[in-house]
Amino acid sequence: MSFSVGDKAVHPAHGVAEITQIEERLIGSDKIDFYILKLVNGKAGTIRVALNAVDRVGLRQVMSRKAAKTVLEELSKDEMAVTSQPWNRRYREYTEMLKSGSPIKVAKVLRDLAKVRSDKGELSYGEKMEQARKLLITELALARRVREETIERDIDKILN
Numbered sequence: 001m002s003f004s005v006g007d008k009a010v011h012p013a014h015g016v017a018e019i020t021q022i023e024e025r026l027i028g029s030d031k032i033d034f035y036i037l038k039l040v041n042g043k044a045g046t047i048r049v050a051l052n053a054v055d056r057v058g059l060r061q062v063m064s065r066k067a068a069k070t071v072l073e074e075l076s077k078d079e080m081a082v083t084s085q086p087w088n089r090r091y092r093e094y095t096e097m098l099k100s101g102s103p104i105k106v107a108k109v110l111r112d113l114a115k116v117r118s119d120k121g122e123l124s125y126g127e128k129m130e131q132a133r134k135l136l137i138t139e140l141a142l143a144r145r146v147r148e149e150t151i152e153r154d155i156d157k158i159l160n
Contacts, residue, residue, distance in 0.1 A: 001054055001061070003035060008142060011047060012058040012101025016040045016138045023048075035059070041138045058101045067103065068143035071136065074107040075158045080115065081108035098132060103139060106132050114159040 003009055003019045010016055017037035024033050035054075037047040049057050063071070082093045094112070097105040113129040137155065141148040 008062050010060050010062055010139055012099055014039055014047060015135045016142060017047060041134060062139055063103050063143045065143055068140050071103045071107045074104055075111050081112050106135050110136060
């Protein structure tokens, strides 16, 4: 997969970023090209991804409008994606799902954690839930061409 300067891309661990430049660096005796990405969700900093490592890293295009609809439908389902016991095994599975960068898997994590929160009140997975939520909101807003606040309201309506 290749990107151009100005394109938006999704990094599995960091979310949506804009390709600000393509930079060549000398590493040892090899010249390697890197995408320089600036995060769009308000986090400061840049990320470098070697062009030859895009697939391994999981850098991908922003989901389509159709995919965004599928993700929102996934949030609405009345099922649990992870049913493993004990809690530390579930935590590991949720972490792996988030690392995958798949919007569907991220939606499943968010859906599961919202159900756990409503069933048990307190949530020891609060940080994971917030991470999943932020990753989805930014990308869904871009895909649907709406403000992030609109997506937040939609997600809250679905999960509550």
